[in-house]
Amino acid sequence: MKVILVIWCFCFSFSSVAQIEGGSLTYKDLKDLAGNWAGTMVYTAERSQVTYQSKLEIVDMKDSLMFNCILTGPDGKQVIEKYAMYIYDNGNKLRFDSNEFEIVAIRRRGVRLTVIIEREGVDNYRSADFQQTIIIGPANLNIERKIRYTDMVDYFIRSRTSLTKK
Numbered sequence: 001m002k003v004i005l006v007i008w009c010f011c012f013s014f015s016s017v018a019q020i021e022g023g024s025l026t027y028k029d030l031k032d033l034a035g036n037w038a039g040t041m042v043y044t045a046e047r048s049q050v051t052y053q054s055k056l057e058i059v060d061m062k063d064s065l066m067f068n069c070i071l072t073g074p075d076g077k078q079v080i081e082k083y084a085m086y087i088y089d090n091g092n093k094l095r096f097d098s099n100e101f102e103i104v105a106i107r108r109r110g111v112r113l114t115v116i117i118e119r120e121g122v123d124n125y126r127s128a129d130f131q132q133t134i135i136i137g138p139a140n141l142n143i144e145r146k147i148r149y150t151d152m153v154d155y156f157i158r159s160r161t162s163l164t165k166k
Contacts, residue, residue, distance in 0.1 A: 024091025025106055027063065029113060030136070034060040037141055039163035041071060044156075050074065056141075056163055064095075101132065112137045123147055131155055139165045 052071040064086040101117035146155035
């Protein structure tokens with residue numbers, strides 16, 4: 001009986017290692033993102049919201065994707081952002097928006113793919129957890145960015161981007 005208990009505990013310790021919900025992510029999963037996208041980004045800062053018109057070009061770089069984004073604010077000022085998205089070989093980490101994220105969940109529902117990524121960092125001189133939810137459909141791309149400070153229980157939404165493919 002003791003031997004069975006030891007074997008069971010040994011097996012359980014290996015099965016309880018953190019795994020990504022829904023398998024791993026590959027570059028092939030994201031390849032269809034290449035192209036031109038347009039839509040809006042709603043950014044929440046301190047006690048106000050600003051809506052930006054967004055134009056996004058995603059370029060296939062063969063081993064990564066290059067995001068070239070132009071955000072136009074309500075005052076007509078433009079913000080230009082460029083960053084790459086790279087999936088590491090084991091499919092459990094992602095480099096996006098100049099930061100390394102851990103992939104925590106992948107959900108496939110028909111033609112829709114949802115990827116949830118997280119990282120630790122600092123925002124406004126405070127330690128914080130960052131979470132992004134990327135929802136990819138055949139003609140839609142939604143990115144929700146959330147933050148949770150160490151003294152908070154829940155995440156709050158920092159920005160929501162909704163794009164359609166042109």
